[in-house]
Amino acid sequence: MKTIKLLLLMFVAATTLTSCVVRNEEVIVDNFVPTEEIVSGYDLWYVDFHRTIGTAEIPYLSKAFTVSFLNGNMYANNNIVDVGRTGDGLGINVGSYRTYDDGVIETFHRLDGDYSFEVIQLSNNEIRLNDLNNNVSYFLIGYQRNDFDYDKLFYDNIEFFLQEYIAWERTGARNGSPNPFDEERYLQFTPENNTTFYSSHDAFGTNLASINWDFVGGYTIDDIRDYDDLKFLTLNYDGGDTEEFELSVVNDGEIELFHLSTQTTYVFTGRGYIQFLKGKNAKASKKPVRNSDRKRTKIKRKEITRKVLK
Numbered sequence: 001m002k003t004i005k006l007l008l009l010m011f012v013a014a015t016t017l018t019s020c021v022v023r024n025e026e027v028i029v030d031n032f033v034p035t036e037e038i039v040s041g042y043d044l045w046y047v048d049f050h051r052t053i054g055t056a057e058i059p060y061l062s063k064a065f066t067v068s069f070l071n072g073n074m075y076a077n078n079n080i081v082d083v084g085r086t087g088d089g090l091g092i093n094v095g096s097y098r099t100y101d102d103g104v105i106e107t108f109h110r111l112d113g114d115y116s117f118e119v120i121q122l123s124n125n126e127i128r129l130n131d132l133n134n135n136v137s138y139f140l141i142g143y144q145r146n147d148f149d150y151d152k153l154f155y156d157n158i159e160f161f162l163q164e165y166i167a168w169e170r171t172g173a174r175n176g177s178p179n180p181f182d183e184e185r186y187l188q189f190t191p192e193n194n195t196t197f198y199s200s201h202d203a204f205g206t207n208l209a210s211i212n213w214d215f216v217g218g219y220t221i222d223d224i225r226d227y228d229d230l231k232f233l234t235l236n237y238d239g240g241d242t243e244e245f246e247l248s249v250v251n252d253g254e255i256e257l258f259h260l261s262t263q264t265t266y267v268f269t270g271r272g273y274i275q276f277l278k279g280k281n282a283k284a285s286k287k288p289v290r291n292s293d294r295k296r297t298k299i300k301r302k303e304i305t306r307k308v309l310k
Helices: 002-031 035-039 059-063 150-156 158-162 279-284
Strands: 044-047 066-070 073-077 092-100 104-109 113-123 126-131 136-143 165-174 186-189 196-200 215-224 227-237 242-251 254-259 264-273 275-277 289-291
Antiparallel strands (some): 092 104, 104 113, 113 126, 126 136, 165 186, 165 264, 186 196, 215 227, 227 242, 254 264
C-alpha cells in the first residue's frame, strides 16, 4: 500500500513539474516577437538623438530625424521641413535591411555602408539599437504616420529646423510698441556651431542671393520649464545689442517671435528651403542643397522659468 502511494505521489509530482516546464516554455514562446515584426511594426522611428550613448557614430543615423524599415527597404528623413510629405511621409529610400530571429538587424546604406545592430525592445513603441561593431547605441521611438509627434520633432531639434531655410523673412507683426527690431526684415541661422545668426534690413521681397546681411551675432535657445511647445530665443548682436523672444513654431514654414520687452509678435516665413542631401541625390536636386555632412549633435540647453512680461 505504501509502495502504491509512493508511486502515485511520484507520478503526480512528475506531471506537475512537466506542466510547469511546458507552461514556462509557452510563456517564452508567447513573449517572443520576431525582429522583423518589431522594426516594421511602425511606419516611422524617430531617432531620439539627444539620448544617444557611446563614443562612435553611425553616419546615416546621425543625419536622420526618422528612419523606417518596411518590406526590406530602409527610408530616412534628413530634413525636418516636409516631414510628412516627402516619400509619403517616409522620406527617401536610402538602402535596405535584413532581420534575424536572434534580435539582429543588418542595414545596407547606399552611401554609408553596412552596419549590424542588436535590437532591444524597451517598450511597445521604443527600441534601442546597439551597434555590434562600434561603441554606440541609438534610441528610437515608433509612430504610425497618422499619429507622428511633430511637436517633439520640431522643438527637440529647433536649431536644425531654423537652418533649413536660406532666410526667414518677416511677413507680419502685431501688437506691441515701436522698437529697433522693427527694422529687421530677414534672419538667417547657419550650421556654424549652431550658434551663429545673421540679420538684414533689406526691403521685403529682395532676391535671396542679393540679401546684404548687415549684422551678425550669436544666439542661444533655452527650454522653458513646463512648456514643451515654446522656446526662449536670445539674439546677441556683435555690436552689443541683445533681443529676447519666446519662439513658437506655427508650421514647417513659419515661426513666431514674441518680443518680451515690447510684447510685439513677429511672424517670419522661411524662404529658400534647403535639402540636406548627399552624392547623386544632391546633384539631381532642383532645390538649394547644402553639403549633407551636416549631422545632428547633442544639444544642451538650459532650462529656465518663463519670464514675467515687462
